[in-house]
Amino acid sequence: MTGRIYGIGLGPGDPDLMSVKAHRLLSLARHVAYFRKQGRAGRARTMVNGLLPEAAQEVAMEYPVTTEVPVSDPRYNEMLSGFYSDCTTRLTDITARGEDVVVLCEGDPFFYGSFMHLYERLKDNTAVEVVPGITGMSAAWTASGAPITWGDDVLTVLMGTLSEADLTRHMGDSDALVIMKVGRNFKKICDVLKVSGKYDAAWLVEYAAMDGQTVQRLSDVSPDHKAPYFSIILVHGQGRRP
Amino acid sequence: MTGRIYGIGLGPGDPDLMSVKAHRLLSLARHVAYFRKQGRAGRARTMVNGLLPEAAQEVAMEYPVTTEVPVSDPRYNEMLSGFYSDCTTRLTDITARGEDVVVLCEGDPFFYGSFMHLYERLKDNTAVEVVPGITGMSAAWTASGAPITWGDDVLTVLMGTLSEADLTRHMGDSDALVIMKVGRNFKKICDVLKVSGKYDAAWLVEYAAMDGQTVQRLSDVSPDHKAPYFSIILVHGQGRRP
Numbered sequence: 001m002t003g004r005i006y007g008i009g010l011g012p013g014d015p016d017l018m019s020v021k022a023h024r025l026l027s028l029a030r031h032v033a034y035f036r037k038q039g040r041a042g043r044a045r046t047m048v049n050g051l052l053p054e055a056a057q058e059v060a061m062e063y064p065v066t067t068e069v070p071v072s073d074p075r076y077n078e079m080l081s082g083f084y085s086d087c088t089t090r091l092t093d094i095t096a097r098g099e100d101v102v103v104l105c106e107g108d109p110f111f112y113g114s115f116m117h118l119y120e121r122l123k124d125n126t127a128v129e130v131v132p133g134i135t136g137m138s139a140a141w142t143a144s145g146a147p148i149t150w151g152d153d154v155l156t157v158l159m160g161t162l163s164e165a166d167l168t169r170h171m172g173d174s175d176a177l178v179i180m181k182v183g184r185n186f187k188k189i190c191d192v193l194k195v196s197g198k199y200d201a202a203w204l205v206e207y208a209a210m211d212g213q214t215v216q217r218l219s220d221v222s223p224d225h226k227a228p229y230f231s232i233i234l235v236h237g238q239g240r241r242p
Numbered sequence: 243m244t245g246r247i248y249g250i251g252l253g254p255g256d257p258d259l260m261s262v263k264a265h266r267l268l269s270l271a272r273h274v275a276y277f278r279k280q281g282r283a284g285r286a287r288t289m290v291n292g293l294l295p296e297a298a299q300e301v302a303m304e305y306p307v308t309t310e311v312p313v314s315d316p317r318y319n320e321m322l323s324g325f326y327s328d329c330t331t332r333l334t335d336i337t338a339r340g341e342d343v344v345v346l347c348e349g350d351p352f353f354y355g356s357f358m359h360l361y362e363r364l365k366d367n368t369a370v371e372v373v374p375g376i377t378g379m380s381a382a383w384t385a386s387g388a389p390i391t392w393g394d395d396v397l398t399v400l401m402g403t404l405s406e407a408d409l410t411r412h413m414g415d416s417d418a419l420v421i422m423k424v425g426r427n428f429k430k431i432c433d434v435l436k437v438s439g440k441y442d443a444a445w446l447v448e449y450a451a452m453d454g455q456t457v458q459r460l461s462d463v464s465p466d467h468k469a470p471y472f473s474i475i476l477v478h479g480q481g482r483r484p
Contacts, residue, residue, distance in 0.1 A: 123387070
């Protein structure tokens with residue numbers, strides 16, 4: 001009997017927004033794995049403080065690289081590929097002993113994020129179960145105090161890392177927008193929203209459902225603002241409402 | 243002291259996928275309100291079977307119309323507008339007595355859905371708190387066994403009720419697709435996916451995270467298939483993966 005790997009969505013940050021199922025799996029976990037940046041506690045791990053059994057064994061999976069090597073550099077892919085293979089081996093060494101592993105995933109495991117790279121390497125030979133979670137974008141539009149989509153609104157989810165041309169084209173043809181990976185792309189995103197005529201309707205949500213949550217009209221924020229990684233820019237849809 | 247209204251996302255169907263917070267609010271609820279079709283138990287209400295306190299008072303809000311009058315008919319908007327105003331009065335009659343009401347919302351309250359029509363009428367005069375939930379689309383891509391978006395993939399969420407022209411344009415310019423409100427729009431959606439060259443990559447997920455969940459390649463399904471309301475069509479992104 002080999003063990004099973006659970007990729008569990010922890011939701012956007014507030015442990016109260018974790019699913020009942022994720023909460024139960026955590027409270028029974030013998031092995032808990034999570035990604036983190038070297039030298040950091042890891043945000044996923046921090047989210048479950050106080051929720052793990054004392055005897056739980058931890059598997060910290062530390063990225064060999066985050067932003068030091070650009071994504072376009074072939075070494076980036078090589079380093080990460082080797083890293084995910086190593087992680088896979090660490091997890092399957094545990095399941096081979098007949099024990100289960102819970103892998104902590106911020107947000108929803110199958111919506112961007114890192115777990116899917118393990119999933120692709122595991123799924124053909126190991127029992128893997130994925131537990132969906134509340135996405136960071138749901139927390140962001142909830143924090144904004146306004147529905148993101150109404151009636152037949154089209155919603156487009158864009159990464160701030162896209163080119164100006166791609167961002168402009170997509171922004172112009174959507175009712176509602178969610179823009180993630182804002183961070184160092186903040187100024188570019190603001191510029192493109194201005195070109196698209198959506199700047200004045202846009203909102204910046206930082207640390208949604210986490211400590212330090214802020215919600216601001218984008219036009220009230222300086223273009224030189226240093227947006228943290230956990231920033232989401234929203235444009236709400238304006239569709240049919242009786 | 244007036245009461246508070248909680249719009250709580252119940253998630254996609256499986257009560258185990260409800261948030262810890264939604265679960266707690268339910269278990270303490272004195273008044274529970276939910277939408278339903280006339281003569282039906284109501285799906286949101288059914289989802290919380292066994293989770294409500296025995297003494298909880300129920301407020302069933304029955305749609306005066308669902309599909310009998312077309313959305314384009316002005317009477318549709320009029321009837322629904324009056325209905326939502328009546329519901330608002332029923333809820334504020336309770337909060338005026340200093341008692342809280344929990345409103346059950348399938349999925350996430352601010353992502354399509356009906357609660358937002360109450361929210362807009364309540365928010366300026368009543369304390370309203372929204373609890374986000376796992377969306378039906380998260381349950382659908384989890385059920386499909388493959389991540390929906392990778393790296394910088396663009397995700398577009400489309401309603402099957404859109405015109406062929408709108409659907410075609412958006413489908414052609416997105417990496418990943420989620421198509422909701424499939425039901426009677428099934429054949430139209432299939433035709434447009436064929437034109438967009440995405441038909442062979444599309445999946446049909448019915449009743450995600452509910453009893454009777456099915457996952458099929460769209461090309462394995464007859465074009466005459468009667469897709470239920472709770473159907474979602476997915477095309478997975480194929481973005482960067484180390």
